[in-house]
Each structure stands twice: as structure tokens, then as C-alpha cells.
Amino acid sequence: MQHGKYRFIAGFLVLPLAIYGIFVISPFVQAIYYSFTDWTGLSPDFRVTGTENYRRLWNDDVFWTSVGHNVLLLLVLPLVTIGLGLFFAFMLNVGGRRRKNAAVAGVRGSGIYKVVYFFPQVLSIAIVALLFQFAYNPNSGALNSFLSAVGLDSVRPEWLGDPDLALWCVMAVMVWSNVGFYVVLFSAGMSSIPRDFYEAALLDGANRLQTFFRITLPLLWDTVQTGWVYMGIMALDSFAVVQIMTIGPGGPDYSTEVLSFYLYTKAFRDGQAGYATTLGVALLIVTLIFAGIVMKLGRRERLEY
Amino acid sequence: MRVRTTRSTARSAARSTGASGIPAQRGKRAEGPRGSRVGSEGGLLNVFSHGVLLLWALMVTLPLLWAVMSAFKTDKEIFTSPWSPPSGLHVDAWGRAWYQAHMSQYFLNSLIVVAGSLAGTMLLGSMAAYVLARFEFPGNRFLYYLFVAGMSFPIILALVPLFFVMENMHLLNTYPGLILVYIAYSLPFTIFFLSGFFRTLPTSVAEAALIDGASHTRTFFQVMLPMARPGLISVGIFNFLGQWNQYLLPTVLNVGDDDKKLLPQGLVALAVSQGYKGDWSGLFAGLVMAMLPVLGAYIVFQRQVQAGLTAGALK
Numbered sequence: 001m002q003h004g005k006y007r008f009i010a011g012f013l014v015l016p017l018a019i020y021g022i023f024v025i026s027p028f029v030q031a032i033y034y035s036f037t038d039w040t041g042l043s044p045d046f047r048v049t050g051t052e053n054y055r056r057l058w059n060d061d062v063f064w065t066s067v068g069h070n071v072l073l074l075l076v077l078p079l080v081t082i083g084l085g086l087f088f089a090f091m092l093n094v095g096g097r098r099r100k101n102a103a104v105a106g107v108r109g110s111g112i113y114k115v116v117y118f119f120p121q122v123l124s125i126a127i128v129a130l131l132f133q134f135a136y137n138p139n140s141g142a143l144n145s146f147l148s149a150v151g152l153d154s155v156r157p158e159w160l161g162d163p164d165l166a167l168w169c170v171m172a173v174m175v176w177s178n179v180g181f182y183v184v185l186f187s188a189g190m191s192s193i194p195r196d197f198y199e200a201a202l203l204d205g206a207n208r209l210q211t212f213f214r215i216t217l218p219l220l221w222d223t224v225q226t227g228w229v230y231m232g233i234m235a236l237d238s239f240a241v242v243q244i245m246t247i248g249p250g251g252p253d254y255s256t257e258v259l260s261f262y263l264y265t266k267a268f269r270d271g272q273a274g275y276a277t278t279l280g281v282a283l284l285i286v287t288l289i290f291a292g293i294v295m296k297l298g299r300r301e302r303l304e305y
Numbered sequence: 306m307r308v309r310t311t312r313s314t315a316r317s318a319a320r321s322t323g324a325s326g327i328p329a330q331r332g333k334r335a336e337g338p339r340g341s342r343v344g345s346e347g348g349l350l351n352v353f354s355h356g357v358l359l360l361w362a363l364m365v366t367l368p369l370l371w372a373v374m375s376a377f378k379t380d381k382e383i384f385t386s387p388w389s390p391p392s393g394l395h396v397d398a399w400g401r402a403w404y405q406a407h408m409s410q411y412f413l414n415s416l417i418v419v420a421g422s423l424a425g426t427m428l429l430g431s432m433a434a435y436v437l438a439r440f441e442f443p444g445n446r447f448l449y450y451l452f453v454a455g456m457s458f459p460i461i462l463a464l465v466p467l468f469f470v471m472e473n474m475h476l477l478n479t480y481p482g483l484i485l486v487y488i489a490y491s492l493p494f495t496i497f498f499l500s501g502f503f504r505t506l507p508t509s510v511a512e513a514a515l516i517d518g519a520s521h522t523r524t525f526f527q528v529m530l531p532m533a534r535p536g537l538i539s540v541g542i543f544n545f546l547g548q549w550n551q552y553l554l555p556t557v558l559n560v561g562d563d564d565k566k567l568l569p570q571g572l573v574a575l576a577v578s579q580g581y582k583g584d585w586s587g588l589f590a591g592l593v594m595a596m597l598p599v600l601g602a603y604i605v606f607q608r609q610v611q612a613g614l615t616a617g618a619l620k
Contacts, residue, residue, distance in 0.1 A: 004520075004521070005440070005521065006442065008436075008520075008521040008522060009436050009440055009442055011522075012432040012433065012435065012436045012525075013432075013433055013436055013437075013448070015429055015432075016429040016430065016432065016433040016452075016492055016496075017433070017448070019429065019485055019488055019489045019492070020451075020452065020455070020489050020492050022470070022489070023467060023470070023485060023486050023489035023490070024455050024463060024489050024490065024492075024493075025451070025455075026466075026470065027463035027464070027465075027466040027467040027470060028458060028462065028463045028466075030466035030470075031462050031463055031465060031466050034465070034466060041465070041468075041469070084361075087357075088357070088358060088361060091354035091357060091358055092354075092358065095350055095351060095353075095354030095355075095358075096351060096354075107351065107354055107355060107358065113358050113362060114611065115604065115607050116362045116365055116366060117361065117362070117365060118603070118607075118610075118611055119365055119366070119369065119600060119603070120365065121614060122546055122550075122599050122600065122603045122610060122614075123550070123596060123599060123600070124549070124550035124551075124552060124568070124569040124572075124595070124599075125550065125552055125569075126550075126552045126569035126570065126572055126573055127569070127572065127592060127595055127596055130572065130573065130576050130592055131368055131369075131372055131592060132368070133576075134372075134375075134589075135368055135371070139384075140383060140384045140385075140387055141387070142367075142368065142371045142387055142388070145386075145387040145388055146388060149388060176364070176365070176368075179361070180365070181614065181615065184611050184614075184615055185615045185618055188615060208350065223618065226618045227618060229457075230618060233457065233459075236459065237459065237460075237461070237553075239461060239553055240552045240553065243556075244573055244576075260459070260461045263461055263462075263465075264461065264557075267464075267465045267468075268468075268557065273465050273469075276465050277462065277465050277466070280459065280461060280462030280463075280465065281462065283459050283461070283462060284458065284459055284462055287457070287458070287459055291457060
């Protein structure tokens with residue numbers, strides 16, 4: 001009996017483990033090793049150079065520019081996306097006209113809003129990035145021709161061509177495509193909060209702002225925290241949008257350069273695979289620091305209801 | 306402990322206000338100052354909330370509509386009047402995108418790869434998740450966390466060595482290679498989600514099947530998998546969309562012939578090549594062609610898709 005059980009366990013685990021080990025675990029481990037070598041990626045020969053890559057990293061201006069952009073994305077994107085997500089979800093769930101006997105009511109047609117908001121989420125990031133590349137086109141793009149149509153002909157920014165604007169254009173696209181996900185996520189969380197909590201608060205004279213900050217937000221805190229981690233990981237990646245959409249790619253004057261795209265160019269264009277993995281290790285460290293901070297700051301006692 | 310206190314304080318708060326005469330106010334004086342204040346605030350708020358909600362709905366749909374409109378225009382119209390509707394239904398761009406620009410080929414390639422990888426992910430993921438969730442053995446927790454850790458690492462770090470691993474195994478630029486990689490990178494979430502799901506299923510049914518003489522394997526396929534159907538559907542939708550829309554992995558690992566590209570990377574290639582030719586309408590046609598099937602399927606299965614994509618974050 002026991003023998004049969006272990007054979008069954010081994011039989012079920014061997015294939016998933018083998019595939020996972022070969023294509024995920026081993027490349028990660030190798031990457032850390034290669035970060036200490038001068039491997040070009042073009043030939044099998046390389047030598048171990050110790051911490052030379054890391055010293056080079058320290059003096060690499062483009063690296064620090066990318067880190068700066070990643071940190072900016074990491075601060076702005078989750079704040080804006082989750083903020084908008086919470087706002088719209090709250091509007092959907094308690095912004096409705098009060099009906100008889102109900103303390104709070106959802107707006108009419110909230111289902112349709114959620115369906116529409118979720119559209120970008122089911123599209124490939126490649127489609128979204130291409131779409132906005134055309135929309136941002138300074139001559140015939142949707143944005144500038146809209147500006148002309150409403151009489152703002154003198155404004156017409158260069159969007160992606162303007163070094164001061166390009167990164168904000170990238171952020172806008174990422175916010176645009178992700179808000180719907182959080183609206184649906186928070187909306188599901190909010191609808192499971194018992195109605196009598198709101199009733200009690202309204203009877204005590206709380207206004208809607210107070211009910212949001214005193215009831216909704218604390219009870220949703222776990223979901224918000226998970227969402228924050230998701231969005232942070234998205235901000236640290238942002239490879240596809242930068243590679244497909246921005247000029248260069250990487251933006252005019254490195255204005256949209258991020259770690260993931262810099263790594264890609266070093267590895268697959270410049271033949272510096274060893275240095276690229278060093279950049280990857282830096283990205284891993286930034287990711288771990290971020291996750292650590294969110295977990296530490298977000299730790300609260302879990303509320304159940 | 307904390308759980309109980311919060312709940313009971315909230316409840317007792319509700320009850321005590323209720324007991325101290327509020328019901329009387331509700332009865333006759335419901336139209337009094339408090340009632341009307343809340344009511345009018347609700348009305349104003351309702352207008353405001355519909356306003357902002359509608360604004361965002363427009364911001365989401367207008368770019369998509371603009372793309373659909375552009376796909377039916379001539380190149381000249383796209384340049385001179387981006388926001389006016391097309392002068393007629395010009396569909397020749399669709400033919401160019403579908404046949405000459407390989408869109409039909411890209412669709413087929415994506416179908417082949419995703420069919421293989423989705424089946425593999427679901428089978429292998431549910432097997433591993435089941436064993437890790439329901440059986441005690443040395444190393445169980447270690448393996449579980451090994452798999453789950455894969456969710457939070459930046460994939461791009463692994464891609465540089467992975468490129469050469471694939472090259473050495475002669476899997477670079479091949480469909481079997483892509484299928485295996487898609488499976489490998491989908492396993493962490495699939496195992497995380499499904500093992501949580503398997504843990505919630507009752508043990509009695511599986512035990513009954515074992516007592517009746519079914520093997521562990523048979524119990525899994527004929528008893529446990531059917532019971533886990535809701536979870537399998539959620540994670541299946543999640544994986545399908547993730548793999549169908551995948552851009553990073555094929556961009557690095559599928560760099561062979563142009564007509565072997567998968568849909569998202571093929572679309573980017575098409576944007577570059579049609580851009581050189583100045584064939585903007587063909588480009589928009591390709592974009593819309595790639596967009597509509599997914600949006601259509603989503604509208605039909607909206608509830609399941611929304612549940613599937615948010616399932617991981619809601620746990």
C-alpha cells in the first residue's frame with residue numbers, strides 16, 4: 001500500500017518537475033553564475049571575471065537611468081491604477097440612487113461598465129502597445145487630431161518623441177490597460193462586504209467618504225495588498241510596451257529605458273550575455289526589495305467577516 | 306480572536322442604534338431632515354458617479370473604435386481625417402493583411418502552440434497540484450514552494466541562459482520547444498491555484514473510491530478531476546489568455562523564419578513591414594483582426610473570464 005502510494009506520487013511529479021527544472025530553475029541558477037563571467041553569448045568560451053560586471057554596473061549611467069525609471073514606474077503605476085480601481089469600484093457599488101430599505105446601492109448598469117472596463121485586460125500587450133503607438137503619432141494619431149478638432153491646434157505635443165513626455169505616455173498606456181482588472185477585482189471584494197455594515201455606519205451619521213475609509217478599505221486591505229504586488233511586478237517588467245511602442249526603442253535620449261529592455265538589448269543585440277545577466281540580478285534584487293517593503297508595510301491583522 | 310471581536314462589535318453597534326429609537330424615526334419622520342439629506346446626497350452622487358464611470362468607459366472604448374474605423378478606411382483617409390467615419394467599407398486591406406502579411410499563418414501557428422501548451426499545462430499542473438495538496442511525503446512543502454516561487458521572479462532574468470539551453474537542445478525556434486517553455490512558465494500559478502482548490506474538496510469521496518478498489522491514478526482522473534471542474538475552468542481561462550497573448554517568450558525564443566511567428570509577435574513584425582510600405586490600412590486591419598476574436602469570446606464568456614483572471618488575486 002505505502003509502496004504504491006510513493007510510486008504514484010513520483011509518477012505524478014516527475015514530468016512537471018523535469019520541465020520546470022530544465023526551463024525555469026536551471027536558467028535562473030545559471031543566470032546568477034553567468035553574471036560573474038565575461039560571456040558574450042556568441043561563443044561557448046568565457047572566463048570568470050569575479051565582480052567586474054558589478055563594478056561596471058555601478059558606473060553605468062544607462063543602468064542608473066533605467067533604475068530611476070523603474071522606481072518611478074513602481075511608485076506611480078500602482079498608486080494611480082489601484083487608486084482609480086478603488087474609486088470606480090466604490091462608485092459602481094455604492095454610487096447608486098438609494099432604493100427603499102437599502103443603505104447603499106450599486107449604480108444601474110454596473111455589469112456593463114465592468115465588461116467594458118475589462119476589455120484591455122483580455123488583449124495582448126502587443127496589441128495595446130501597437131494601438132497606442134498609432135494613437136500617439138504626432139501627425140495623424142488619434143490624440144493630436146482630437147486636440148485639433150477641439151481647437152487646441154497649438155498644443156499638439158510630440159508625445160513619444162518628447163523626452164520629457166515619453167515615459168508618462170508609457171505609464172498612461174499601462175494604467176489604461178490595467179484599471180479594469182482592479183475594478184473587477186475590488187468590486188468582487190466589495191460586494192461580499194455585508195450590507196448591514198453600511199447600514200450601521202449610515203445610521204450613525206457617517207458620510208460616504210467615511211464609509212469608504214472606515215469600512216470598505218480596511219475590509220479590502222488584503223486584496224489591495226495583493227493587487228499592489230501584482231501591479232509592482234508589472235511596473236518592473238514593462239518590457240513589451242517599451243520595446244514595441246517607444247522610439248528607438250528606449251525613447252529619445254534613453255527617456256523610456258527600463259531594466260528589462262536594457263537587459264534585452266545587451267543580451268540579444270550587443271552580445272554581452274554575461275553583463276545582461278548582471279542587470280537581471282539587479283532587477284531581481286529590486287523586485288525582492290519591493291516585495292519585502294509591501295509585505296512589511298502592509299502587515300495588518302486580518303479581518304474576517 | 307480579532308475576527309470575532311470585529312464582527313460582534315459591528316453587529317452590536319448596528320443593534321444598539323436600532324434599539325435606541327431609530328426605527329421610530331424611520332417610521333413617521335423618515336421624510337424628515339436626515340432622510341432627505343441622505344436622499345439628495347444620493348441623487349447628486351448618482352449623477353456624479355455615472356458621469357465619471359461613463360467618462361472612463363469612453364476612454365476605454367474610443368481607442369478601440371478608432372482602430373476598427375481605421376481598418377475600413379483608405380490610407381489617405383487615415384492620414385487626413387483620423388476621426389471621421391470611413392467613406393465606405395474598404396475591405397481590401399483585410400485581404401492584404403490576411404494573405405500577404407501572413408496573418409492567417411500567425412493565427413494557425415498560435416493555435417498549434419497554445420493547443421499543445423494549454424493541454425500540457427492543465428494535465429501536468431493538476432497532477433502536480435493534486436499530489437502536493439493531498440499527500441504527505443518528505444519534501445512536499447519544499448517542492449510546493451519551489452514551484453510557487455516561480456511566480457514572483459522576473460522571467461527576463463532566466464531568458465538569457467534559457468535561450469542557450471534551448472539552442473543546445475535544438476528546441477530554439479520550434480513549436481515543441483515553445484510548448485514546453487509555455488508549460489514550464491505556467492506551472493507556478495497553475496499549481497498554486499489548483500492545490501489550494503484541491504485542498505478544499507472533501508476527502509470522503511476519494512476515500513470511498515479507494516476502498517472500492519480504485520487505484521490512486523483512477524481516483525484522480527475519474528473522481529477528483531470532475532469534482533475540481535470549477536477550478537480547472539478558472540485556471541484554464543487564465544492560462545489560455547496568458548499563453549495566447551504571450552509576447553515576451555516568443556520574442557526571445559522564436560526568432561526563426563518570419564512565417565513561423567506567433568500572433569502577437571507576428572503583429573509587431575507586420576506593423577514594422579507595413580509601416581515601411583506605408584500600408585496603414587493593412588496594419589490596422591491586422592490589428593483589428595487579432596483583437597476581435599478575443600474580445601468576442603470575452604463578451605460571450607464575460608463572467609467566467611472575469612472570474613478566471615481575478616481568481617488568483619482573490620484568494
